[in-house]
Amino acid sequence: MREITSEEFQNWEHRYRTCFINSLGGFKALCLVGTVNENGHTNLAPFNSLIHIGAHPALMGLLFRPDSVERHTLTNIRNSKVYSINLVPNHIMAQAHQCAARYDVHTSEFTANQLEPEYLNGFKAPFVKASKIKWSMVFESETEIPINGTSLVIGRVQTIYLPENSIHADGFVNLQDAETLCVSGLDAYHLCHPPVRFAYAKPHSVAQHIL
Amino acid sequence: MREITSEEFQNWEHRYRTCFINSLGGFKALCLVGTVNENGHTNLAPFNSLIHIGAHPALMGLLFRPDSVERHTLTNIRNSKVYSINLVPNHIMAQAHQCAARYDVHTSEFTANQLEPEYLNGFKAPFVKASKIKWSMVFESETEIPINGTSLVIGRVQTIYLPENSIHADGFVNLQDAETLCVSGLDAYHLCHPPVRFAYAKPHSVAQHIL
Structure with a gap:
């Protein structure tokens, strides 16, 4: 077991530290966000910061970094108020x-x-x-995260397109079956094994398999 | 290809819709958050809302729902200012x-x-x-998301504990090698296949494998 204190990693080379902290925080959804600017030029960018905000209403967020990189996607969302989210299949x-x-x-x-x-x-x-699994979004709100200047952009899910057979009887969507990728760090892509599912957890019991 | 409009899914049964929207949004990190209350009682809760906020400083967020469920973890974080994040191995x-x-x-x-x-x-x-992969966190900020009353709690990464051999030469942490799980929806757990990595993307080129 290696132990790494904040004093130690604060002194690491910038890119090494970026790579380390980004990959430490677990697997993430990979999506391509499609937008269009006022002149009709399309833009498509990969994101690993998609976050479920709520189901009632159906809201999802994307986190945008504050740095100096040109942020065509954010500009387009602010101007047009619409974007598509496209999960990424392996091929x-x-x-x-x-x-x-x-x-x-x-x-x-x-x-x-x-x-x-x-x-x-x-x-x-x-x-x-x-x-194979994608949906349209309409911009709802943008919240600045003061501590580091990132922006959490939240949109409302509009119309969803997906294979009929990826929807299970209880509404669960089987992403793995559609060869959907997840991502770790900034540049590492993974296929997933089939899901193992459990029933709603109740106290003083053990987890019950449902899949 | 099935097409589902917002008018259609708004009328779905509540639990079915919750399950559907939660699983639609891609794979997520699975972690157990460890806290302690003022009387020394420990609490441990699974989360699928861990989000990378930044590497400089090293910040991560957790999203807390606004509903009436007792939120011991949030109360403990607010009071004690400290918590642990523990990635979940398959076993x-x-x-x-x-x-x-x-x-x-x-x-x-x-x-x-x-x-x-x-x-x-x-x-x-x-x-x-x-x-096998875990770290200590110190509370930094709490931002309410006005649109649905969720709270984004951000903490600063303190000390990290992980297997020495899971760290690659460029700082990448191989989560898959440690049998770390990801989650889809509310109750579906997945092992991941080994990562495929690409070099930093440059325009007018094709993606170059690095792993």
């Missing part, structure tokens, strides 16, 4: 990663990375055609 | 799930679920001995 892993490159605003990540955009039901933001 | 999956049961304040989830607490370096909050 487009490399292309999804490559969408993180700093293309200029005139270069669409869709074109640069051979990902076909898809427009569904007149929604303004593009979806990723290769994504 | 304690069922016990971790069972820690979600609504035990009264006098029943420790450690005792009820045969999880041995561990005290490290005089830190006041208990760790989970069986967890």
Whole structure:
């Protein structure tokens, strides 16, 4: 067992520390966020900060970093109020990663990375055609996190597109079955094993398998 | 491809909808949060809302729901300012799930679920001995999310404990190697396959494998 104090990791080289702390915090959802600017230029960016906010209403958040990187996605969401969230299946892993490159605003990540955009039901933001589980979002709120200047952008889930057979009888969506990836750290992608599920936990009992 | 509009899912049965929306939003980290109250009673609760906030300083967040469930963990963090985060290895999956049961304040989830607490370096909050990757946290801030009354609690990473061989040369922590679980929905646990890693993405290139 290695023990690492804050005094120790504060002195680590910047990139090493970024990599370490980012990967320490557990597995995360991987999604591609599709947006469009006022001139109709599309943008597609990978995120590992998708967070469930609530189901009633159906809300999800994305955390945006405060640093100087051009944040086309955030600008587009602020202006157009709409975006798509596309979970990433295994077969487009490399292309999804490559969408993180700093293309200029005139270069669409869709074109640069051979990902076909898809427009569904007149929604303004593009979806990723290769994504099997995706949904449209409408901007609801932006909350600044004062301690480090990050922004938590919350949107409301609109229309969801997914394979019929990925929905179980109780509403559970089997992401693993659709070869959906998760991510650890900044650049590590994982397929998942099938889920093991348990019934709602009650005191003074043991966990009961339901799957 | 099934299409589900917000008009449709708004009318779904409450629990079905909760299950669906929670599992739709991708894979999440699974952790057990260890706290202690002012009388020395320990508490241990599973969370699927751990979120990376930043690496400089090293900050992580947990989202707490606004509903009427007793929130021992939040109360203890507010009062004591300290907590432990313990990633969950596969062999304690069922016990971790069972820690979600609504035990009264006098029943420790450690005792009820045969999880041995561990005290490290005089830190006041208990760790989970069986967890291989864990760290101490000091409370930094609490931000209310106005749209649904959830609270984002942010803490600063203090001391980290993990297997020496899980740290790669560039600082990456291999969670999969330690059989760390991720979670989807409210009750589905997954082991992960080994990571596939790519180099920092540059425009007009293709993704380069580094693992």
